[in-house]
Amino acid sequence: MNDAASRSSPSRPRLRGPSFFRALRAMPGLLRVGFAGAVAYRAEFLIWVLAYTTPLIMLALWTAVAAEGAVGRFGEREFSSYFAATLIVRLGTGAWVIWDMNWEVRQGTLQRRLLWPIHALLTYLAENLAALPMRIVVAVPIAILTSLLLGNIWVRDPVQLAIIPVSFLGAFLLTFLPMAIIGTLSLWWESSVALYDLWLALYTVFSGYVVPLELFPPQLGAIVRWLPFRQMLAFPVENLTGLIGREQALHNLALQWSYITVFAVFAALMWRAGIKRFAAYGG
């Protein structure tokens, strides 16, 4: 050791407590800075909101169909409330980590995140969650407008009311975690966006995004009910609008969080394996 080091060694604060609690303590700071980033580009945010208009198109299509006669138990009012709720859930549960991960792996900028003493997936999670207040700013007026136009279409059961925020958080995590898992594959393949496109196609069909799941043929519907896509969208929508009862809501909640647990463990294992392959190209 040279003189300088032995002479002046400033006390180095050690990390305090187990890593999980450190990450929790870091969350407010991460969320605050993430929010500042989310509002930095107002025009980009508006364009992002416009990208969520598919439920409105579906609303127009299905209400036109229902004008000829109800489809199952869906009349014009039911389709309207279903797709308004779909828009609200989509706004409240969106994530984009797949694109960030692919970009950072290809550019080598992932190294910034890897130098931090917090799990990188938690930092991505915080960044995606940080945009939530901005999304709520858009979702709340839609909910108010829907109530004004259609009356009170929302669930009234107190247990199901309590399930709403948990199902939203679950839907967000079920959107985020598969993105993170597929994004991690970019550590092997350099780009995994194409695989995510496949996942997105399955999601579009099987999540209830374009067709309420109960309108599926019974045999297909029986399978789809057990897939994770339903827990990403249809379940919170059906719970929010009272299309399912308390028992079904609790069953779906259990299924949703079971998927979250499995995906979270898988994402962590994939990350641990994938990070050994990080090449940090580009200087």
Next chain:
Amino acid sequence: MIEVDRLVKHYRVHERPPGVGAAIRSLFSRPMRVVKAVDDISFKIAAGERVGFLGPNGAGKTTTLKMLSGLLFPTSGNARVSGYVPFERNPEFLRSIMLVAGQKQQLLWDLPPAETFELNRAIYDLPRAEYRATLDELVSVLQLEDLLQKPVRQLSLGERMKCELAAALLHRPRVLFLDEPTIGLDVTMQAAVREFIRRHNERHGVTVILTSHYMEDVAALCPRVIAIDHGRLVWDGSLTDLVRETKPEKRISLKLAAPATTAELECSGARVIESTELEVKLQVAQAQLPAAVSELLSRLQVVDMTVEDAPLEEVLSDLFARHAE
């Protein structure tokens, strides 16, 4: 502080020639080539040292720094930094180091530097009072007062690098890896960054490992130099010894009042290596330097004279050429 033992990093790289045919063939067959980025290097660095890591482009300098900072998993070999195995990425280890890359920024592009500082405070779990004290010191030493509230994208390259250094040092790392920290900066800013690094090392005893293409950085900052070429270590020792062993001849630069002939200039073993009408550069063996200087001063009308070692660029060029043979 840092121990590296037979460290190796090989990449498998997909190669294909240009053209549509090659693009189509690459759909079915992907020939891979193994690139030996780092090939069996070993060294030790004590706490508080400033070490220059030198080598031509692609020599393996950055790859080594990335392995030592836990970013890359080595193909084989061992390393310990601050008592930790870097590739295990222990949070305490990550807390004790920082890598600043001149070409990769950690500042949040769309936000003022103050937001990156706040982010780092949260990530490194720094108590507020301690964070404030360190930040105040860095802001004062690096003169950042006027930059804190400007979006990073509106800062000049030099201003950004000063903010990068502040962000990197907020958690007071014990080991600082600097990968081309002065790249692209003007000479004034290069000197300012160099001076800051030197003073930070002397004041806090932080171990500094630096790569740079600017030899002034290395000459000003690093008493010890580790040179690698094609992934292999070709020199580990003091900068003075490197110059003495690789290019021991001295350089005499003369400014003359009147032109001189080659015969007048080449005395006592001195050899002309560059000359214009009134400015001449000579090379002479160390042992013959006093005689040569004395003779030149007596023979010629000398306006100015300086005696130096060979430029570090030439020293390294000779070193790498010798190892390539």
